[in-house]
Amino acid sequence: MGYRKAFEFLIKDYLIKNRPNDANAIKSAMLGACINNYVTDTNTKNVAKRVTWLGNDETHYERRWVDKDLSDLKTMINLAIHWIEAEHATAELLKSMPG
Helix, strand or coil, rough: HHHHHHHHHHHHHHHHHCHHHHHHHHHHHHHHHHHHCCCCCHHHHHHHHHHHHHHHCCCCCCCCCCCCCHHHHHHHHHHHHHHHHHHHHHHHHHCCCCC
16 A cells, blocks of 8 residues: 555656646546546556556455556556656756757
8 A cells, every 4th residue: 555655646746747737636636537637658657557556456355456466566666667757857858959
């Protein structure tokens, strides 16, 4: 459950940084809605959805993703971090080398 909560903080902080005008809506929205409505990068969105699904499995009595475990969750979180970092690095590069 802790990984799922930490991931929600990561995604919401990422979105608020990129969309400060939507900060209040992002803060109050459910994680799934934030991902669907505000994450624009396809890779980040696809991985984030699956992190949420698997993270939610850890909080429910009956598991939906029985062939996945905490190790898979950690791998997916790291992959989401990778896509977020790549998006940020690309934006910085384009900012420093416009045109």
